[in-house]
Each structure stands twice: as structure tokens, then as C-alpha cells.
Amino acid sequence: MPQDNMLALPMASGSPGLGGIGTPARLGTAGGSGLSGKAKAAIIVRLLLNEGAEIPLEELPDDLQLELTQQMGKMSIVDRDTLNAVAGEFADLLDNIGLHFPNGLAGALNAMQGKISRHTHSRLRKEAGVRQFGDPWERLKQLPPEDLAGLAEAESTEVAAVLLSKLDTAKAAQMLVHLPGPIARRITYAVSHTANVTPETVDRIGLSLAAQVEARPDLAFDETPGQRLGGILTEAAAAKRDEVLTALDEEDVDFATKVRKAIFTYALIAKRMRPIDVPKLMRVLSPPDMVTAMAFATEEEDVATNEFLLKNMSSRMADNIRDEVRERGKVKRSDGEVAFSLIISAMRDLVATGEIDLKSDEDEAEDG
DSSP states (O other): OOOSOSTTOOOOOOOSOOSOSSSOBOOOTTTSTTSOHHHHHHHHHHHHHHTTOOOOGGGSOHHHHHHHHHHHHHOOOBOHHHHHHHHHHHHHHHHTOOOOOOSHHHHHHHHHTTTSOHHHHHHHHHHHOGGGGSOHHHHHHTSOHHHHHHHHHHSOHHHHHHHHHHSOHHHHHHHHHTSOHHHHHHHHHHGGGOTTOOHHHHHHHHHHHHHHHHTSOOOSOSSOHHHHHHHHHHHSOHHHHHHHHHHHHHHOHHHHHHHHHHOOOGGGHHHHSOGGGHHHHHHHSOHHHHHHHHHHOOSHHHHHHHHHHHHTSOHHHHHHHHHHHHHHOOOOHHHHHHHHHHHHHHHHHHHHTTSSOOOOHHHHHHHO
């Protein structure tokens, strides 16, 4: 009679009796009638381990890992004929597999990610529960450092110390950057008290933190309100941008400050772009747009961006652009602002694709 608990291996089941206990196991003529499915699974796993294969047994549910280990502990010697018969049966079953579905809901959701709506994906994850998705720490390690810092701030110092200890060193360092100094100091000191923390405690903490993450409501926007409005105003005409910012200052100074930090203008290129990335930007720009922008740039900070770009491109290109700017003369505001917008958009596209990396606030402070 087929068994359901075959340890996720595609082995046919046999009779209830177990071979290989005390004496060499022998397989019946029916291709495994003398061995149970569990015994066959144990034989295959032992064979693969002996051959040095990497088997992700940790992905099995805990109860199946327990059953497999207990079954292997009951078995003793398996003769060569039995081993060959079980291995042959296993190979035949593998050959007959025509289609393999993901293992469980977690695998199904991974396969369907990007194919179903984000709302449906999130709902199924929440309904399944955190444990369905294996190690909760793997879920936590995928979070951005600022989210991890938020979790740490909301928890006790001891829990935050365990969280910090479970992260890889680079992610842990980034998390500390987003924590207030006094809290970061308390958490790092508390790491010294984690020597006697048990694996069960770490597992419970991981489940609790991951459950908090899964319980968060779905958000319609990936960016903050300040970032969204900053992106809009980046593309807006300078006069309209100044008008909106003035109005925001009157309504909400804190929000206006966040919006200003998210705005990117032509004048900021010299401050935020790295010299080594200028050639990458020049390759995607139209020379007439570059000439128009530089001819339009008359404000001090805009002129500084002109000099920054000219200094870090090839000398031949820089000389040609200077000559064309002199010949171009005065540029209409509408044309100049369009040229500014095209250059900024091109740079933002390069940032989005990871081809260039803008300076952080800390880098700007060091340069200053």
C-alpha cells in the first residue's frame, strides 16, 4: 500500500517490514517488496552522501528530517544486490518524471513571483505562515538595512543583539549606520552576552521578527512621499519647482526638507556624481543637448557643473563642446530646461540600472 511519508523522495513503498536491521537487507523479486519506502529513502540518502553529493535535507520539514535520521539509525548492513536494486528503482522513477512542481506553497510562490499580483502573493504568504517558508532568518536577511534597524529599535536590546549577530558582517554594519548612536552602542555591547543563547531561542526570535515583517500592511508605493514628489519636481520647470517648494515650506517644513533631499537638479551633478562616471554619462547623451544645457547654464552652481563635466571628459570632446557653446549664444529658457531635464533623466537611468553610483550624504560631507 503506498505510503505518504516517504521523506519527499520518489520511492515506491513496500511492505511494512524493514530490511537491513541486524542482517544484510535483501530486496524481493518485486523490486522492493522486502523494504519499506522509508528504508529505501534511507538507502538512497546514505548512498548519495557517500558519493559526496550535496543534499538539501534541511529544506525538509523537521518531522521528516527526524524520521529519516531515526530510520538511518535503525539500519545496519545492506548487501550489494539490494543496493543495486533500490538504486535502479530510484533511477527508473526519476526517468519517469515528466514534470516537477515546486515543493509546497513556498516553492509555488517563488515560482509565481512576478506572475501574480503583489497583493495576492502577499496574502498567500500571510495565510501560509512564516514557518512555511523555511528558515525565517533567510527572510530577514533579505530586508534592507533601514528596515532591520527599525526592527531592532522596536525590540529589546537582547533581541536586537541576536538580530545583529545573525546578519552577515556587511549587512550588520549597514544596519548600525541607520541606528541612533546610543542605541547602536547598547546593541553592540549586548552582543557580548549572546555566547550562551541556544539555537531554539534564536529560532523563536527569528520567527517572531519574520512574523512582524509578514504582518505589515501592503503599501501601494515603493518610495516615500518625499521621494515621489522629489522625482516629480526634478522633472518640473525650475520656476514651478521653486513655487511648490515655497508653498511646502509654509505648510510643512519637515516634509519640504525631505522633498528637497529627493530633488535632483543640473546644479547637483557636480556634487553627487563621481568623476569616473562622467564618460558613462557622456556616452548616452546627445551632443546637441549637452551644448544647449551648458549654454543655458548661467547660475554659479550650474556653471560649476559645466566645469565638472568638461574636466572629466576627454579633452577633445571638451574643446569641441566649448567651441559649440560659444557659437550657440543665448538659449531660450524652455529649451534650456528641456536639455537640463534630458541630462538628469539620463543620469537617473544609469543609476537605476546600476551602471553608476552617486555619492552618499556621507561622501558629500567628507568632500566638503
